[in-house]
Amino acid sequence: MRTPLFIRSILLLGLLAPVLAQAAELYRYVDDRGVVVLDRHGVPPQHIGRGYQVLNEQGRVIREIPPAPSAEEFQRLQADKARAAADAKLLRLYASVEDVERAEARRLAELDSVIGLTQGNLQALRNQQDNLQKQAANHERAGRGVPENLLAQIANLEQEQASLQRDLKRYEKGRVEARSSFADDRQRVAELLGQTP
Structure with missing residues (x-):
């Protein structure tokens, strides 16, 4: 029979596992001076728009967040999206x-x-x-x-x-x-x- 302390330890480990896994992640981004920065706490808001990478504890890239589009790119993307929606609607009709x-x-x-x-x-x-x-x-x-x-x-x-x-x-x-x-x-x-x- 397992002791209550053992069961509590398992439960606590289960609750802490996501936190520990997240704590092992590193964030790599480029700052205002063009220096590559590794940070465990995340990317400062002023640098998020440039894009960044999330690394695991071995330094491998597990996620890559692309840079935010420029105003012109954003408008073009919105226009393309609207055109695609209009085309889809047109093909539903005809x-x-x-x-x-x-x-x-x-x-x-x-x-x-x-x-x-x-x-x-x-x-x-x-x-x-x-x-x-x-x-x-x-x-x-x-x-x-x-x-x-x-x-x-x-x-x-x-x-x-x-x-x-x-x-x-x-x-x-x-x-x-x-x-x-x-x-x-x-x-x-x-x-x-x-x-x-």
Whole structure:
């Protein structure tokens, strides 16, 4: 039977093993004067960005921490990372150039439909306004004043038409942007898949 002291010693050794193993590590870095420094306590914060090595008790490199990238390198790495993410997303959406073309056709058909509806609504409002203006002209020809509610209806129709015209411009701009975006997607998918667009 083992004694409690023996068991406590084993437990204590188990707890201290990571600490002792870490204490045996050396950190090698270059200081401000260009001198190689070995330190058991770690790398001072001002030197971490230059990179360093972690050595075991025999002096062998067990880990190497590379230098931090410069601001330009960091921006390039971030741009590359963003591009890779965008490419991955694009390839999840489209398996081929034909998929891009089908998506473009669907989107343009949707926009054409909305543009057609908006133009139809705009024409209907113009027809209503023409009828109301004819009624207003009849009142004036008869020597009567134009009723306020008739003038208010004409003004409302003008506002609705202006709103629809703004919507129409937005949809047409969206159509141009969609064509451009799909052209870019088609080109990039072709590059990624090694196909000709």
